[in-house]
Amino acid sequence: xxxxxxxxxxxLMIKTRIAPSPTGDPHVGTIYQALFNRVFAHQxxxxxxxxxxxxxxxxxxxxxxxxxxxxxxxxxxxxxxSPTAGGPAGSxxxxxxxxxxxxxxxQMLSNGTAYRAFDTSAELEERxxxxxxxxxxxxxxxxxxxxxTREESDARAASGEPFVIRIKAPLEGEVIVQDRLRGAVVxxxxxxxxxxLLKADGMPTYHLAAMSDDHDMGVTHVIRAEEWLxxxxxxxxxxxxxxxxxxxxxxxxxxxNPDKSKLSKRKSNTSxxxxxxxxxxxxxxxxxxxxxxxxxxxGRELFGFDDxxxxxxxxxxxxxxPVFDLxxxxxxxxxxxxxxxxxxEVVSRAKxxxxxxxxxxxxxxxxxxxxxxxxxxxxxxxxxxxxxAYFYRDIVFDDKARNKIEEGRGHLAALLPLLENAAWTxxxxxxxxxxxxxxxGAKLGAVMQPIRAAxxxxxxxxxxxxxxxxxxxxxxxxxxxxxxx
RNA sequence: GGUCCCAUCGUCUAGCGGUCUAGGACGGUGCCCUCUCAAGGCGCAGACACGAGUUCAAGUCUCGUUGGGAUCACCA
Numbered sequence: 001x002x003x004x005x006x007x008x009x010x011x012l013m014i015k016t017r018i019a020p021s022p023t024g025d026p027h028v029g030t031i032y033q034a035l036f037n038r039v040f041a042h043q044x045x046x047x048x049x050x051x052x053x054x055x056x057x058x059x060x061x062x063x064x065x066x067x068x069x070x071x072x073x074x075x076x077x078x079x080x081x082s083p084t085a086g087g088p089a090g091s092x093x094x095x096x097x098x099x100x101x102x103x104x105x106x107q108m109l110s111n112g113t114a115y116r117a118f119d120t121s122a123e124l125e126e127r128x129x130x131x132x133x134x135x136x137x138x139x140x141x142x143x144x145x146x147x148x149t150r151e152e153s154d155a156r157a158a159s160g161e162p163f164v165i166r167i168k169a170p171l172e173g174e175v176i177v178q179d180r181l182r183g184a185v186v187x188x189x190x191x192x193x194x195x196x197l198l199k200a201d202g203m204p205t206y207h208l209a210a211m212s213d214d215h216d217m218g219v220t221h222v223i224r225a226e227e228w229l230x231x232x233x234x235x236x237x238x239x240x241x242x243x244x245x246x247x248x249x250x251x252x253x254x255x256x257n258p259d260k261s262k263l264s265k266r267k268s269n270t271s272x273x274x275x276x277x278x279x280x281x282x283x284x285x286x287x288x289x290x291x292x293x294x295x296x297x298x299g300r301e302l303f304g305f306d307d308x309x310x311x312x313x314x315x316x317x318x319x320x321x322p323v324f325d326l327x328x329x330x331x332x333x334x335x336x337x338x339x340x341x342x343x344x345e346v347v348s349r350a351k352x353x354x355x356x357x358x359x360x361x362x363x364x365x366x367x368x369x370x371x372x373x374x375x376x377x378x379x380x381x382x383x384x385x386x387x388x389a390y391f392y393r394d395i396v397f398d399d400k401a402r403n404k405i406e407e408g409r410g411h412l413a414a415l416l417p418l419l420e421n422a423a424w425t426x427x428x429x430x431x432x433x434x435x436x437x438x439x440x441g442a443k444l445g446a447v448m449q450p451i452r453a454a455x456x457x458x459x460x461x462x463x464x465x466x467x468x469x470x471x472x473x474x475x476x477x478x479x480x481x482x483x484x485x
Numbered sequence: 486g487g488u489c490c491c492a493u494c495g496u497c498u499a500g501c502g503g504u505c506u507a508g509g510a511c512g513g514u515g516c517c518c519u520c521u522c523a524a525g526g527c528g529c530a531g532a533c534a535c536g537a538g539u540u541c542a543a544g545u546c547u548c549g550u551u552g553g554g555a556u557c558a559c560c561a
Contacts, residue, residue, distance in 0.1 A: 019561085020561085021560080021561050023560085023561080053561060055560090055561080056560050056561065058560085059560070059561085117559095119559095120559090121558085121559060124558085124559080125558090128558090132486095138486090138487085138557065139487075139557085140557065162559095164559050166559095179490095182490070182491090185489070185490080186489090187488075187489075188488080191487070191488050191489090191557090192488095193557080195558095196558085196559050198559085199559040200559055201559075203559085205558090205559070205560080205561085206560070206561045209561095210561085225555095226489095226490065226491090226554085226555065227554095227555055227556070227561095228555095228556090228561095229489065229490065229555075229556080230488070230489055230490085230555065230556040230557075231556075231557090232489095233489095251490085253490090253491080253554095254554075254555070256554080258495095258496085260553060260554065261553095261554070261555095262554075262555070288497095291497065291498080291510090292497075293497090293498095294498095295497085295498055295499070299498085299499065299508090299509060299510090301497090301498095301509085301510060301511095315501090318497095318498070319490080319491055319492090320491060320492060320493095320498095320553095320554095321490095321491075321553090321554065321555090322496085322497060322498090323496060323497075325496055325497070325511070325512090327496080327511065327512065328496070328497065328510080328511045328512080329511095330511095331510090331511060331512085332511090334524090338524070374523095375524085376523055376524035376525085377522075377523045377524075378523090433520090434520095437520095443520095444520055445520055445521075446520095447520080448520035448521075449520070449521065451520085452520075452521060452522095453521095458521090458522085459521060459522080460521055460522035460523080461521065461522065461523095462521095462522080462523080463519090463520075463521085463522095464520055464521090
């Protein structure tokens with residue numbers, strides 16, 4: 001286990017952390033927090049650490065940690081210290097630190113800032129219900145064991161009676177938490193209750209575990225979601241009870257569902273993996289998250305982690321909880337595809353989706369032409385196979401295309417011999433097609449659209465030049481010919 | 486319900502007392518470009534929640550109201 005007292009250097013060094021619990025699918029909210037924490041630590045020459053909070057054994061999911069770490073790597077926000085990266089602060093898995101938590105709980109017990117409570121969960125549940133039935137708002141634990149004598153408490157514990165350890169929160173006065181974003185947040189002591197620090201199974205609760213681990217690991221700035229704000233006074237009390245240095249508190253606004261409630265799996269897509277699967281690029285995801293509650297000083301919307309390192313300040317964080325809008329994320333992703341990523345990058349990121357669809361993309365020259373033609377026409381990579389279908393699969397004609405071929409069959413038949421001897425570049429094909437239209441007095445569209453329909457089975461596609469060249473002479477002639485029958 | 490947080494277009498936001506008849510972006514809508522569809526360009530519609538103060542002057546400061554959110558577990 002790590003030394004308990006941080007060195008001078010560590011105290012001076014800014015350390016931030018995220019402390020996710022490995023319970024389910026990697027959540028965008030975790031990535032959002034990682035972004036704040038990593039940006040702030042790194043722009044100050046500090047460290048960003050990740051600690052797995054797995055003290056809830058009932059919800060523990062063994063795959064979860066690995067997947068979370070993978071997603072942080074994927075978005076380019078890996079922790080400097082973590083279970084896999086290691087680091088000087090001891091284990092980065094909370095359950096491996098319970099000896100410390102228990103030791104601290106014992107210290108609080110002996111210095112009088114905590115006490116044993118022998119109520120069972122069932123008893124507490126019942127009292128809670130009674131309070132609700134009486135229409136009295138539940139005021140938290142009734143503190144009935146707070147004044148047990150030391151002797152009685154020790155005796156009952158020694159006799160094997162199960163107990164939890166609770167903090168002795170002050171009965172009067174107030175606890176003031178200085179939040180970097182909101183200033184002084186005042187909590188009346190009378191509103192606080194004696195939260196459990198150590199559960200009956202010997203495991204710490206979040207309150208104790210997070211605060212003591214933060215202390216032991218030298219965390220200087222607790223940057224976490226706003227949902228923690230109301231429990232921050234308890235955290236401050238724990239820190240005071242142990243005589244530790246108080247970190248700076250920064251409670252960031254919560255990502256929201258469209259109905260403004262806290263972003264949830266039920267109402268929104270919170271799975272980072274699913275965004276990856278649908279073909280959102282990690283750069284766009286980070287960029288999008290970066291514009292949630294934050295804006296660049298010059299108003300630009302396209303920016304990355306390095307830009308944040310350069311410009312991020314808490315002063316520019318707005319406090320209203322931003323609604324996570326898939327539409328805007330998708331649009332932003334589209335901008336990365338057509339403005340930020342090189343064609344090579346777009347091609348290589350599109351490949352897996354095409355392969356998965358079973359397309360033969362061994363012709364890399366063709367692939368590049370296809371992707372280039374499609375580039376302004378898709379926002380997420382998962383859409384590529386469908387958009388590229390007629391380049392790699394037999395045509396599926398829709399009704400409108402069928403009709404258009406019917407209308408233009410004469411043109412197609414007349415054009416075919418002109419095309420058969422042509423060199424297959426738009427430079428030579430364009431004059432042929434346009435010349436044909438001109439000489440017959442046909443509107444260009446009346447000629448083009450039947451060709452398009454014959455080539456793609458649709459009435460919408462990339463430009464004729466891109467289409468002809470990407471498809472290649474052989475395929476084009478074959479399709480036009482078959483359309484004339 | 487108690488406590489705490491928050492409050493500019495539907496959404497993301499700019500705005501840190503006068504430059505705001507409130508700017509940008511997504512989405513919507515119209516036009517242009519054009520072989521279609523996109524992309525792109527140019528327009529349009531669309532917001533300071535309300536009420537008191539403070540001030541010569543308030544979207545910007547204060548208070549209240551209203552509204553939204555979070556939290557009240559031996560979960561994190």
